[in-house]
Amino acid sequence: MQDLPSPRPAPGQVRVRVTAAAVNYPDVLLIANRYQISVPPPFVPGSEFAGVVTALGDAPDDLAPTSGPGTVGNPDAASDFGRVSSLGTASNTRSADNPDTAGNSGAASHLGTAGDLGAVTGLGRANSFGTAGDLGAAHDPGSAGELDTACNLAIGDRVTGTVLHGAFAEEVVVATGSVARIPDGIDDRTAAAFGVAHRTAYHALRSVARVGSGDHVIVLGAGGGVGLAAVQLAALLGAEVTAVASSAAKLEAAASCGARNLVDHKASGAEHDHARALREALRATVPEGADAVVDPVGGDLSEPALRSLRRGGRFVTVGYASGTIPRIPLNLVLVKGIQILGFQFGDIGPEEFRRHDEELTALLATGRIRPHIGATYPLGETASALRQVADGRAIGKILIDPR
């Protein structure tokens, strides 16, 4: 960890004292240089945060930063995570570092492939509670302008936001259009954990898969950030949910979020032919065929899930956390009239996006949905948090607490 000068926001930017930051899979990809956008190191990772506005770009920089002097050294920083997280950028104070670097080359090997690129544009667009994050804006320039004018922020406002990198720090400077106020009644941790995963899941379910009441939805990666949010939201939409995950603990979380059927694809007996075991389990669970599949995992789970669709079912590919892009025999699509659909935030029209976001915010504000926070790490243990996500061990969202 290093202490850096408090960043000064330029006009059009704000400085936010970060109270909670959420780890997202694209953070792992960016660090491993497997992301759609390449960021030359050194940089501070972290793309989603909540906090308090402490300075405005067009106002005197009158609130001093809180970080003290001194540095927590990291003698083992020569690693993938350490390389990019130890040195920081001008816009971060006391950045996250990687104290846990041994064998990190192994971690890089499963952080995704170029195929994950389809999965990584999801960090923001114009919306009510959410933000037009730098990352999203890079892929969807059309959405950035309206948000820039929508922000009317003051020092002391509680905000949540997204940024390409920089949030695993005590302070982050971002464009005003990349943050939005947190509604009263929603705490910072909830706000930080909610944005990317729930928004991804909701738009995938509603805008892409067109899930409605009575549908049967299979969710892969159902214990992860996007997957658990998809379970929760699909159940709320009135769907019967079959959750597919790799451990009893993940499936327990999925059950608590409303999944009715639970499939452990790593259960004993599934070791030798993963795909066949999943296919058989799904056939037994959904004999009539599912209406939709939400797939943030890819790899060898995708085809058996797709085969479990009924005629005319929808398969939504959201990401490839397994690191492998599946190859699907097209005859399956033809024979069953299946639709395979990709999800990208940029593909959703602004009106639909705003409407869905308002619905999501209302669900959150009334307590009908809550992000599942699986673990919280102090800033100094950010590398461990990233590793938990990189290894697919996270349950729900993993938070960083920089306070």
Ligand SMILES: NC(=O)c1ccc[n+]([C@@H]2O[C@H](COP(=O)([O-])OP(=O)(O)OC[C@H]3O[C@@H](n4cnc5c(N)ncnc54)[C@H](OP(=O)(O)O)[C@@H]3O)[C@@H](O)[C@H]2O)c1
């Ligand atoms: N299209 C978009 O706009 C968008 C937006 C957000 C996220 N995404 C993408 O969606 C994917 C999932 O994101 P997430 O936040 O839900 O991630 P996550 O919390 O880490 O969950 C990913 C799940 O993938 C499975 N998995 C299998 N092999 C894995 C491996 N080698 N490493 C990590 N996970 C593995 C795990 O489920 P099991 O229990 O089955 O092993 C894990 O729970 C990522 O690829 C991300 O980039 C896309």
